[in-house]
Structure formats: structure tokens, C-alpha cells
Amino acid sequence: MDLPVQSQSGVQSDAAEAFANQLGAWTHRKGPRYAQLAEAIVDLVAQGLLDEGTRLPTERALAQQIGVSRGTVVAAYADLADRGLVVRRQGSGTSVAAGRRTPVGRHLRNDGFTRQVSGPAVAIDLSLAAPVYDDVVARLQANTADVMAAGAAPHGYTPLGLPALRHAIAGRLSAQGVPTTAAQVLVTPGAQGALQLITAAYLRAGDRVIVDTPTYPGALELFSRAGAQVDGIPRDHAGPRPGHFERALADGEAALAMFVPTCHNPTGTTMSERRRHELLAAIRDHEVLMVEDLTMADLSFSGEAPPHMVALAPDRIIAIGSFSKVLWGGLRVGWIRADPATILRLGRLRTAQDMGSGLLDQAAVLAALPQLDEIIVGRRRLAQEREAVLRAALTEQLPEWEIGRCDGGYGLWIKLPQANAAQVVNAALQHGVAIAGGGVGSLDDQHLDHVRVCFTLAPEILVEAASRLRAAWQQVCADDGTTTILAAV
Incomplete structure (x- = not known):
């Protein structure tokens, strides 16, 4: 035919x-x-x-x-x-023209952060999934005496992280069903720093990496800069589709797989327990190493989630996480959880990169840990309330936008009636609102009909943002010559 x-x-x-x-x-x-x-x-x-x-x-x-x-x-x-x-x-x-390509990585996709470098300030920034400065952050303080009390070496170089903080992180993971000792923890400058270190240790040019799509844009950037071949598998309501994952693994050896099972970035959904076991079966069968990103895991609206995948297969999974999403993005403190031999290997590697994470940031996080559970409950409650405000405002102003389920985190994943996310992002900026296009976390020009809109700002600002996004959408539809259905408000 x-x-x-x-x-x-x-x-x-x-x-x-x-x-x-x-x-x-x-x-x-x-x-x-x-x-x-x-x-x-x-x-x-x-x-x-x-x-x-x-x-x-x-x-x-x-x-x-x-x-x-x-x-x-x-x-x-x-x-x-x-x-x-x-x-x-x-x-x-x-x-x-020839000779115009620079050696900078090909996938500088994280629009919110790159705009921080080269773009102007916007009135309402809903492109970044991170808590804003507030009273919680204002109370975080540390000095060099705190650093020394936490076990820093006299010269200040502590590549694996402050001993007291490593013990504390191990304790928190153990309480979450992942038995962990301090020897299995390495402190990093945020989850991005953790992923950068893992990329340097395990990936070489031409290696295959398997991710679900969409995924965390920072991961795509790191993998691409390493020269890796990144293969994406589609998702459904329960998570990455296991049949597609199995076929991707069968297509050839993969050096790494990476997933965000709980409060997925950018969709906000949580992978079902059954789906976790299905993916783990394929991981064991093909003996592939997996990275589990737990950065958003504390922000599940229900306060509950299926077991971490690393708890089910600690021999095949390296877990990473960060305090930036529950405390503040200005505190660049994350961690890697792996077996002790892997931690030592990564520790030796990181001495050639940055000599260790900032000790004052680590001490500030350590000081916050006694109140961290209370802080997390507050962050979770606030996020859930603001998610409801933004969802209601967008539903009223833009009924034709299809807002996806959100189990936690800080952003709504939204499907547009047509594939023009880039135009919507541009128009929104003209109306003083920054949002992220779905393509930034996707492969092969997928999800061009999606945007992510975050809800970390005050309710009245979110309502105003929805009104501005309505105006931006009207502008896009007028430019396209298309007809759209808008609520009478």
C-alpha cells in the first residue's frame, strides 16, 4: 500500500x-x-x-x-x-555559514534559567518550579563555627560533604524505607550537581541514555553535552510505559536510565507502584544502571507515595535529591545515595571538578533539619492551595486548555489545542508572564503543544497571571487566524 x-x-x-x-x-x-x-x-x-x-x-x-x-x-x-x-x-x-558553530552544548533548553542570564526581568515569573524567598529562608543562618562543629576538616576541604549532614541525610532516607549509612551519601551542589557528577563518571560520547519524555530539562542538557545518545520513551498516566522501555533496552546496551518517579518534573504526576516494579524488572533483566531523581518527592500533595525505587533495587539504582525545592533554590545543597565504593569513586572524581560543596550552605541546611518535616508540611500545604487557585483561574479564563493531573510539586502541565507553545510563550512574555514551553524537556520536537505554568507565587498574582495568559492566548489565536472558545469573564 x-x-x-x-x-x-x-x-x-x-x-x-x-x-x-x-x-x-x-x-x-x-x-x-x-x-x-x-x-x-x-x-x-x-x-x-x-x-x-x-x-x-x-x-x-x-x-x-x-x-x-x-x-x-x-x-x-x-x-x-x-x-x-x-x-x-x-x-x-x-x-x-561555515565556522559559526561554538563548542557550547547543543541542548541549552532550560528557558527559565537561560532567561535569567540573557533575558529581561518579567512582572510574573511562572517558569521556575522553586519556592520563593520567605520567612522560612530568612531564618536559615550559619557561620564558620557551625561548619567546624559539623565536622569540617581544619583546612575546609570536605569533598564528600559535612559528616554531620551526611549522617542526617542517611537518617532521613532510612526513615523513608531506604536503609542508608553516611558512607553511602555524598553531598553535592544541588541535584543538578549530583547529576553532573554521575554523568562525568558513567557517560562517554556515544553512550546511550534512556529517559522518559518529557523529563527534567537539565538532565537533557548534561547528557547532550557529554555526547551521549539520549533515547526517550513515552509516558502515560501511570508513568513511563514499560513495553517501550523494554524495547529500548533490547535495541542495544544502555549506559544509564533516569526517571523521576515521584512528583515528576515537569508533569507533576507520580508513578504507580505497579509501574515501578515493571520498570525494575526490565532494569534487572538488562542489568542497566538507573538514576532515581527524588528532588520533588517530599512535595507529594497526599503526603504519601509508593516506595522509592532505590529501596526496591539498591544494587541497580543511584538516588539523587536536593533541599532546594523544600527550602530555597539559593541553597545549593543536594546529595547522591549509592553504595560506599561508588561514593568514594564519585568523591575522587569531584575533587577534579569543584573540591566540594559550599560548607556554609551545608551548615545552614543542617541547622534547618530539626524543623524540616514541619517546613515540608507547610510547603506542601501552600503548594496544594496555590495549585487549586491557579487551576481554577486558568479553567475559568482558558477553558480550552487541558490541564493535567498534578500529584505534587510546583507546576501544571497543560496541553494546548494546537502545537504552538513557542508562540504562546512569546505572547505571554509580551504580557509580562514567563512560562515554559513543553519542548524544553522533550526530545525530537515533542510536546510542542504543551506548556508548564508554575504556582509558587501568591494567589492574587496567580489570578492576575491567568488573566494575562488569556490575553496572550487571544493574541496568538488572532495572529493564527483561528477561532477559540473563551469564557465570558
């Missing part, structure tokens, strides 16, 4: 859609619109996201996708050509 052949215009439209997702939020820059677009493309080249020779979308297709006139794209491409950044050839289109 002959398969239908996609039209040339359809191919061009798909390419333009993928390119628009790469552009992300680009209209916040200074200058006329064509200059803003040109600089956004320059950034993609500088970040290594566009290889030399990469063909850019046609002017007409890109203009339609990002909601500007064809003349704007023509002017942007002409500006880039004048600067020698692109080559324009009759009949061949526009492509990135």
Missing part, C-alpha cells in the same frame, strides 16, 4: 514549527522586530543549537509560524547575511 507523501509546504511548515520552538521567547530584545529575530538566531548559533550548514526555514513558513510579516523575516535573514552568519543562495534558501 502506498503511503501518502507529505507536501513540500507541509515539510516547510513542520521545519518552521520546530525552529520556532528552538527560538523560544525572543521578542523581549531591544530594537525593531527584525533585529530581535536576528539576534535570537545569533544566540542559537552561539549556543551550538544550529550546526554550520543548517538550513533555516523559508521566509514565508517562519513568518507564519512566529506571527510576523514575511518582510520581517526577510530583513532578519538579510541582516545575518550582511554579518556573514548565514549564506543565502538562489534556489537553496538560507543556511548557517
